[in-house]
Amino acid sequence: MIAQVYFWIFAAIAAACALGVMLSRHPINGAMSLIGTMVSLAGIFSLIASPFMATLQVLVYAGAVMMLVVFVIMVLNCAKDHSTPLFDGAGLFGVLPAAALGALLVRVFVGLDKQATVAMNPQAPRGDVDAISKTLFGAGQHTGGWALLFLAVGILLLTAIVGAVLLAKRHLDSPSEPATIEGGH
Amino acid sequence: MIEFDLPFILQCAKFLLAFVPLCFIPILIWGERRGASLIQDRLGPNRANIPLLGGLRLFGLVQNAPDGIKLFTKESFIPKHAHKFWYIVAPMIPLCIAFLTPSVIPWFAPMAVEGAKGIANVSGQILDADAGVLVLFALSGLSVYGVVLGAWASNSKYALMGGMRASAMMISYEVSMGLSVAGIFLIVGSFSLTNIVEWQAAHVWGIVAQPLGFVMFLTSLFAETGRAPFDVAEGDSEIVAGYFLEYSAIRFGLYYMGEYAHIAIASALVSTVFLGGYHMPWLGTEVIRANLGLVGGGLLAAIALLCIWIAYASNRWSNIYAKMNATDAAQRKLEYRVMTGLFSGLAVLLLVAGSALALFVHPQQVSVGGTEIWPLWVNLGTAAIQLGIVVAKTLFICWVFIWVRWTLPRFRYDQVMGLGWKILLNIALVNLLVTAVVAKLVKG
Numbered sequence: 346m347i348a349q350v351y352f353w354i355f356a357a358i359a360a361a362c363a364l365g366v367m368l369s370r371h372p373i374n375g376a377m378s379l380i381g382t383m384v385s386l387a388g389i390f391s392l393i394a395s396p397f398m399a400t401l402q403v404l405v406y407a408g409a410v411m412m413l414v415v416f417v418i419m420v421l422n423c424a425k426d427h428s429t430p431l432f433d434g435a436g437l438f439g440v441l442p443a444a445a446l447g448a449l450l451v452r453v454f455v456g457l458d459k460q461a462t463v464a465m466n467p468q469a470p471r472g473d474v475d476a477i478s479k480t481l482f483g484a485g486q487h488t489g490g491w492a493l494l495f496l497a498v499g500i501l502l503l504t505a506i507v508g509a510v511l512l513a514k515r516h517l518d519s520p521s522e523p524a525t526i527e528g529g530h
Numbered sequence: 531m532i533e534f535d536l537p538f539i540l541q542c543a544k545f546l547l548a549f550v551p552l553c554f555i556p557i558l559i560w561g562e563r564r565g566a567s568l569i570q571d572r573l574g575p576n577r578a579n580i581p582l583l584g585g586l587r588l589f590g591l592v593q594n595a596p597d598g599i600k601l602f603t604k605e606s607f608i609p610k611h612a613h614k615f616w617y618i619v620a621p622m623i624p625l626c627i628a629f630l631t632p633s634v635i636p637w638f639a640p641m642a643v644e645g646a647k648g649i650a651n652v653s654g655q656i657l658d659a660d661a662g663v664l665v666l667f668a669l670s671g672l673s674v675y676g677v678v679l680g681a682w683a684s685n686s687k688y689a690l691m692g693g694m695r696a697s698a699m700m701i702s703y704e705v706s707m708g709l710s711v712a713g714i715f716l717i718v719g720s721f722s723l724t725n726i727v728e729w730q731a732a733h734v735w736g737i738v739a740q741p742l743g744f745v746m747f748l749t750s751l752f753a754e755t756g757r758a759p760f761d762v763a764e765g766d767s768e769i770v771a772g773y774f775l776e777y778s779a780i781r782f783g784l785y786y787m788g789e790y791a792h793i794a795i796a797s798a799l800v801s802t803v804f805l806g807g808y809h810m811p812w813l814g815t816e817v818i819r820a821n822l823g824l825v826g827g828g829l830l831a832a833i834a835l836l837c838i839w840i841a842y843a844s845n846r847w848s849n850i851y852a853k854m855n856a857t858d859a860a861q862r863k864l865e866y867r868v869m870t871g872l873f874s875g876l877a878v879l880l881l882v883a884g885s886a887l888a889l890f891v892h893p894q895q896v897s898v899g900g901t902e903i904w905p906l907w908v909n910l911g912t913a914a915i916q917l918g919i920v921v922a923k924t925l926f927i928c929w930v931f932i933w934v935r936w937t938l939p940r941f942r943y944d945q946v947m948g949l950g951w952k953i954l955l956n957i958a959l960v961n962l963l964v965t966a967v968v969a970k971l972v973k974g
Contacts, residue, residue: 373616373682380675391659400661400668408671409701415675416697419682419690474660474721 348392355392359385372418376411383407397474536643536906537650544656550921551632554794555787556594558928562790564590565932585865601783609684609776616683621774621781623676624788631669631795633657636724637920638808638913639815642903649901653724654808654913662721666799667708670754673792674700677756677763677773680785684776692772695943696763699753702950703760707750709958713743713965714803719973727807731814736804742961744804746954748930751796753950756789757931759938760946767940793931794924801923808916818912819904823891829915830884834877841873 358381365378383406391399481491567574578593579585586592608617636654643652659665674697681693714736715721718729730736737744753760764772774785801807809815818825848866851859893908904912941949 373613373679377616377675377679384672396659397661397664400659400664404664404668404671408668409704412671412674412678412697412701415678416694416701419678419694419697 352389352392355385355388358382359389373415376415376418379414380407380411383411393471395471395473397477535646537645537652540643540652544652547637547656547917548629548632550637550917551628551791551794551798554924554928555790556591557925558790558793558932559594559597559786560589560591561928562932562935563593565929566936569933569936579865585861586868587865598783601780604779606779606781609686611685612776613683613685616679617776618781620676620680620683621777621784621788623679624673625784625791627669627673627676628788628791628795631666632798634659634662634665634723635795635798635802635920636727636807638916639727640724641909641913642901643906643909644898644903649898649903654916655724658722658724660720660722662723662725663711663715663799663803664721666795667704670792670795671700671704673788676785676788680777681773684773686776688769688771689773689775691769692763692775695769696756696773699756699760699763699946699950702947703750703753703954706746706950706954706958707754709955709962710743710746710750711803712958712962713740716962716965716969723802723807726803727809730806731809735806740804740961740965742957743965744800746958746961747804748800749954750950751800752931752934753946755792755796755931757793758935759941761940762943762946793928797924797927797931798920800927801920805923805927807923808920810919813919815912815916818915819893819908822893822908822911822915823887823889825915826891826911827884827886827888829918830880830887834880834884837873837877837880841870841877844869844873 362378362381362385366375366382369375369378383402387399387402387407390396390402481495484492564574564576574590575593576587576590578590578596579587580592608614633656638654640651640653642649644650657665677696677700678693681689681696684690714726717739718726720726720729726736730739733739752758756763762768764774769775774782777785813825844866848863848870851862851866856862893904895902896905
């Protein structure tokens with residue numbers, strides 16, 4: 346009962362903030378709305394007995410990733426662009442996934458397919474530390490072998506970081522370019 | 531549905547513990563000023579007084595009252611070019627977070643109480659999640675948005691630079707902070723702070739098990755709270771005051787209070803993870819419960835000793851002051867007399883209460899459905915003593931924060947970044963690796 350009330354509160358905030366991301370013309374407002382969505386999603390995670398997932402959602406997405414986004418917005422000083430258009434060419438890429446997700450949701454909830462009804466017990470622990478660590482890092486026979494994938498992703502991220510540092514270094518150290526404020530390249 | 535039985539009432543009452551770090555704020559502000567003065571060989575603010583009985587100054591603690599009144603009544607100015615909405619909202623964020631983060635810190639040991647459905651376990655933390663300390667990290671990571679948004683909304687170059695420094699530093703040091711404390715998680719095998727304290731009670735304190743982790747965690751926390759020697763985000767000599775440059779009155783006060791609340795919570799975390807939390811050597815939870823009268827009496831006697839010392843010092847100062855040719859000699863003499871009387875009376879009261887406790891209080895376990903549990907008043911008394919232990923340890927770490935701030939000079943910005951990424955992170959990684967290998971060998 347109380348869980349349901351909380352669910353509707355979180356869902357309303359998440360939806361409103363998602364709309365805010367789409368409709369806000371100011372990059373900072375958009376970023377803060379996205380943080381609001383993420384935190385409300387974390388609340389919904391903890392309602393379905395996944396407190397660990399909720400914590401990671403706040404820690405990694407709202408705390409670290411969005412911090413970087415806000416940092417970049419501040420460094421590039423997008424604050425001057427008060428007239429960012431709501432929709433541009435890049436927005437078209439979002440249409441297909443959104444349509445696909447919408448179709449899936451309609452299929453599940455309207456009940457076109459009786460097999461695909463959502464059956465879940467919100468009390469069953471699924472996202473706690475123990476379950477996640479056993480699934481993710483378990484090296485036994487009955488685990489999915491996600492540990493290897495996890496390591497592979499780690500190496501991929503490391504490669505990306507090294508690449509980014511290399512690119513930035515070459516740009517900063519090149520002596521032939523005069524130091525410009527706007528940096529028109 | 532919800533049953534309004536004893537465990538539920540206790541669970542609700544625990545929410546009051548969210549205010550503990552807030553109570554630290556005035557004590558910390560006072561400690562910062564008088565501590566700085568102590569280190570710099572001066573007196574610090576000790577003039578503000580309550581004009582009663584010769585002007586009670588209470589060691590300078592009264593100074594907080596005029597400061598608060600000033601912050602609340604000054605004009606709260608909003609610069610013309612500021613982004614109004616975020617300018618007003620931003621200072622609220624750190625203080626709001628300060629209410630949420632203490633929810634996972636265990637202030638006392640779990641207690642077994644009789645509920646409607648048999649015996650229920652009430653733990654010492656408000657939020658009994660298995661993600662434990664990660665909740666604290668996650669929420670305190672959000673508090674940097676207050677700094678960054680305020681800096682950006684001020685629309686001032688110095689403030690923006692301060693905000694950017696704050697965000698870069700926060701991202702850098704969060705990594706080494708998490709990795710330096712991960713060794714303890716590996717050894718204990720749990721994120722829950724109650725489990726970590728119970729492990730320390732059963733084995734050794736975290737500072738013995740992970741000395742390197744302790745030093746690195748404390749260093750990262752200095753950076754995380756934006757304290758000197760890592761206060762590059764404020765950097766008075768370089769960027770005036772950093773992120774709160776454009777803030778005045780109570781909006782500045784909110785940042786100020788948020789910073790001190792953050793320090794209090796960080797200190798509580800250090801004392802819980804590395805200094806045994808509510809556990810004292812030879813004073814385990816069961817020992818306190820079985821000898822509640824003796825332990826409580828001893829504690830009251832210790833406080834009484836402190837009061838006697840203050841009364842003695844007041845009396846001594848009264849004599850010294852009488853010999854000086856001061857204009858306010860009569861007033862001061864009266865004040866010191868009042869202090870002497872007050873604290874000696876308090877000491878006598880505490881001693882009487884302590885002896886009564888030690889002599890007449892002998893708790894007995896009661897049987898509930900075949901299980902022996904302690905009665906509620908024993909559990910609550912133990913909880914009060916353990917809360918006192920945590921607060922005492924936290925105050926000590928707070929003093930270390932103040933001590934370090936007024937001892938070390940500020941690092942340059944690039945030095946701070948170099949320390950974070952090139953030194954702390956690597957030591958933390960090696961420490962984690964060694965801990966993992968040892969933990970695997972020992973635990974199997």
